[in-house]
Amino acid sequence: GENVEQHPSTLSVQEGDSAVIKCTYSDSASNYFPWYKQELGKGPQLIIDIRSNVGEKKDQRIAVTLNKTAKHFSLHITETQPEDSAVYFCAEEGGSYIPTFGRGTSLIVHP
Amino acid sequence: DAGVTQSPTHLIKTRGQQVTLRCSPKSGHDTVSWYQQALGQGPQFIFQYYEEEERQRGNFPDRFSGHQFPNYSSELNVNALLLGDSALYLCASSLGHRTDTQYFGPGTRLTVL
Numbered sequence: 217g218e219n220v221e222q223h224p225s226t227l228s229v230q231e232g233d234s235a236v237i238k239c240t241y242s243d244s245a246s247n248y249f250p251w252y253k254q255e256l257g258k259g260p261q262l263i264i265d266i267r268s269n270v271g272e273k274k275d276q277r278i279a280v281t282l283n284k285t286a287k288h289f290s291l292h293i294t295e296t297q298p299e300d301s302a303v304y305f306c307a308e309e310g311g312s313y314i315p316t317f318g319r320g321t322s323l324i325v326h327p
Numbered sequence: 328d329a330g331v332t333q334s335p336t337h338l339i340k341t342r343g344q345q346v347t348l349r350c351s352p353k354s355g356h357d358t359v360s361w362y363q364q365a366l367g368q369g370p371q372f373i374f375q376y377y378e379e380e381e382r383q384r385g386n387f388p389d390r391f392s393g394h395q396f397p398n399y400s401s402e403l404n405v406n407a408l409l410l411g412d413s414a415l416y417l418c419a420s421s422l423g424h425r426t427d428t429q430y431f432g433p434g435t436r437l438t439v440l
Binding site for chain 2: 305318319320
């Protein structure tokens with residue numbers, strides 16, 4: 217991986233709303249795209265991932281979509297809850313098996 | 328299962344000093360990777376250890392070195408500390424190079440004064 221752009225840097229939503237975080241990458245060889253959640257005082261935790269041969273993956277309230285042609289992927293969280301508040305990181309990985317992380321999105325869910 | 332553990336949790340050093348950080352991997356994992364996370368940034372890969380050898384290295388100077396022991400635990404050493412080395416240092420363990428099995432520890436917060 218070379219470069220990952222992540223937007224927005226901060227996202228504030230009301231409980232029950234949906235949240236979308238978007239990332240773009242530049243390396244055509246990238247084939248694995250994980251998403252991490254980092255709570256205060258903790259290390260990042262893998263929450264969902266997608267590989268390049270799949271366009272969409274869903275796990276309960278979270279989903280990830282991938283557009284390889286446009287080189288962008290997104291995290292979707294539905295029915296947000298206060299405990300979803302955290303910093304979310306996208307990452308991409310190519311043949312080196314070393315992930316390159318985005319700069320993170322601070323998600324704030326207001327009760 | 329205790330997961331990935333790191334010690335110490337916090338550390339304060341002065342410029343020019345040397346520091347050693349420690350990591351115990353999740354049970355069953357054989358690979359340890361180290362990351363540096365500056366404030367407000369995503370983690371940056373430092374290096375990865377497998378079978379007691381450095382397998383891959385990111386864009387970090389030789390002041391950063393490491394070691395992996397036969398029990399798969401690992402150390403990160405940083406020499407000649409600079410103010411810019413202040414960061415959260417994360418250890419992650421995995422099965423081989425499989426990122427989808429990677430678990431992160433809580434990190435060591437290093438402050439260089």
